[in-house]
Amino acid sequence: MSFVREAGRAVRSTFVLWVLTALIYPFVMIAIGQIAFPFQANGSLINNAQGQPIGSALIGQPFTSDRYFNSRPSTTNYSTADPKADSLGVLKTGVSGASNLAPNNPALLDRIKGDIPRLQKAGVKPTADLVYTSGSSLDPHITPEGARAQIDRVAKARGLQPNQIEALITQNTENRFLGIFGEPGVNVLKLNLALDALKPARAS
Structure with a gap:
């Protein structure tokens, strides 16, 4: 049971970190860029x-x-x-x-x-x-x-x-x-x- 519990904890931690770093963080950075620095964020066109x-x-x-x-x-x-x-x-x-x-x-x-x-x-x-x-x-x-x-x-x-x-x-x-x-x-x-x-x- 201990192995299963630890494995489950590792899977949950990996999923949470994936959501934070691969989804939430990039979209937050995109939003900040578009709001605060739209000219630069869109290629300084x-x-x-x-x-x-x-x-x-x-x-x-x-x-x-x-x-x-x-x-x-x-x-x-x-x-x-x-x-x-x-x-x-x-x-x-x-x-x-x-x-x-x-x-x-x-x-x-x-x-x-x-x-x-x-x-x-x-x-x-x-x-x-x-x-x-x-x-x-x-x-x-x-x-x-x-x-x-x-x-x-x-x-x-x-x-x-x-x-x-x-x-x-x-x-x-x-x-x-x-x-x-x-x-x-x-x-x-x-x-x-x-x-x-x-x-x-x-x-x-």
């Missing part, structure tokens, strides 16, 4: 003027047009490649991850040697974040310096005044977390969305 989701504030995406601020280079092209037609091998490291190429690797050096003249030709002063990929290859931010380096190109393509875009960058610069952690950054998607809403300054 950013909507356009029509209310349609166009991306996440946490995941970078490629912008190649001169009318927009370009994102950091990505070894996975921000995971937009088609796995069935990946001729360039951008997904060979997975949907997220660095290239793991050493600083003296010829493949890395060749890419950088190609990117720097391309940026200079577009009138963009190469900064580290516009040349080197991030550890995740999904970084949604660039540095304020990387954004300012693109002002002339974007202003020319959109017919805007450089000081308009400079002000926009300042408005969209995220400072250090709690004032001490990390470095200031500019979310490229948010900046480009604000850029689309910007109207040319009236001629004086």
